[in-house]
Amino acid sequence: MSVRPDVGLERLIHGLELELLEAADEEFMAGARDLGMNPDMKGSAAFLGVKDLSPQLLSALRLAYLARREGEDA
Amino acid sequence: MQAPAARALAMKLVTNCDLLRLKVIARLHGRSLPPDVCWADLLQEAFARVLDGSRAIPRAVPTVAFLAGVMRSIKAEHWRRRRRATEQQPVLATEYQVVMAETAEACDPQPDPERWLIAAQQLQAIGTLFANDPVALQIIAGLGDGLTAEEIRRTLRMSKTDYDSARRRMRRALIRAGLTMGVSE
Numbered sequence: 001m002s003v004r005p006d007v008g009l010e011r012l013i014h015g016l017e018l019e020l021l022e023a024a025d026e027e028f029m030a031g032a033r034d035l036g037m038n039p040d041m042k043g044s045a046a047f048l049g050v051k052d053l054s055p056q057l058l059s060a061l062r063l064a065y066l067a068r069r070e071g072e073d074a
Numbered sequence: 075m076q077a078p079a080a081r082a083l084a085m086k087l088v089t090n091c092d093l094l095r096l097k098v099i100a101r102l103h104g105r106s107l108p109p110d111v112c113w114a115d116l117l118q119e120a121f122a123r124v125l126d127g128s129r130a131i132p133r134a135v136p137t138v139a140f141l142a143g144v145m146r147s148i149k150a151e152h153w154r155r156r157r158r159a160t161e162q163q164p165v166l167a168t169e170y171q172v173v174m175a176e177t178a179e180a181c182d183p184q185p186d187p188e189r190w191l192i193a194a195q196q197l198q199a200i201g202t203l204f205a206n207d208p209v210a211l212q213i214i215a216g217l218g219d220g221l222t223a224e225e226i227r228r229t230l231r232m233s234k235t236d237y238d239s240a241r242r243r244m245r246r247a248l249i250r251a252g253l254t255m256g257v258s259e
Contacts, residue, residue, distance in 0.1 A: 001218040004185060008218035009106050012200065013148075015217030016248060020099050021139055023245050024247035028094040031249035039090055046253055049114035050097050050175075053082040 076123035087124070092138050098252030099142050103149055103198040108156040108188070120144040157186055203247055209240045210247070 001008040032039045037046040079096070082088050088096070096117060104113025119140050123129040131140045197218070204210040209232070216226035227237045 001197070001215050003219060004190065007107075008190045009193040009197055011220045012197070012214060012218040013102050013106060015243070016102055016191060017099055017142055017146075019245055020102070020248060021094060021142065021242060023095070023249075025091040025095075027254075028091055028098070028244055031246065032094060032253055035250065035253055037253065038173055039094060046094060046251055047097070050077070050093050050117065051083070054076055 078118045078125055081125060082121050085125075088137060088141075094113065098143055098249050099138075101252040102147050102248065105199070106189075107149055108152050109192070110156075111152050113197050116148055119148050121236065122215055123148075128182055153186065153189060156188070174197060195216065203251055204244065207240070207247075209236070210244045213240055214235075222223060 003011070030038055032044070032046040035046075037044050037047045077090075079093060083090065083093060100113040100117035100120075103116055106129075107113065107116060123144055124131060124141065129140075129144050131137055135143075139212075200214065201211060203219055206212060209230075213226055216229060221229065223237070223241075228233065230237075232240075
């Protein structure tokens with residue numbers, strides 16, 4: 001790569017993102033099944049971090065909620 | 075509390091398969107996030123902005139592509155915020171400039187040292203992902219240089235069939251990596 005790493009990485013991510021946007025649905029389903037996951041099942045590990053909230057985000061939401069409550073109480 | 079992505083699914087804004095696709099894309103963007111933000115936050119924030127109406131999906135743009143664009147824009151916001159917060163670190167900046175002078179072309183007057191280091195590590199990590207696929211590594215180098223698919227194919231003198239086959243292998247590896255790793259990675 002002939003550019004700075006940060007520039008190269010962003011370009012690479014953009015190029016790979018386009019690949020992923022063009023990929024068929026079946027490629028994702030097959031990818032999950034290859035890993036032993038069943039995306040059709042409720043609570044499938046394939047959706048870890050997607051259908052649930054990360055601890056960091058939960059904490060940020062709690063803080064935002066408390067700040068809003070305090071603003072309303074004041 | 076329901077995650078914004080789960081809410082979007084319940085509202086039929088996206089399908090389960092869209093969520094898998096977006097997870098893999100978020101994971102990819104997660105490779106160039108500041109250290110205090112994780113890919114799952116990026117993904118949920120993008121959904122939250124669409125759901126609260128602060129980012130409206132244009133009619134002509136597919137929802138998944140739009141959400142990917144929102145993630146890109148949120149990532150840039152995080153870096154801007156991070157840069158403002160770390161502007162007062164002259165020692166790190168000085169050390170970084172020494173490294174930069176040896177390895178970089180002079181194209182940006184003030185690159186972010188932290189972002190530079192994270193990017194270098196992640197480029198290496200992506201390279202490891204395709205270590206057994208020399209063709210994929212060449213394609214990656216081309217994408218990093220900003221070449222289009224057609225330009226890469228021409229430069230590598232590859233047939234369309236071989237190129238498409240390499241792209242399929244790359245997608246498979248990305249999907250596998252994107253669905254395997256943990257939440258905070």
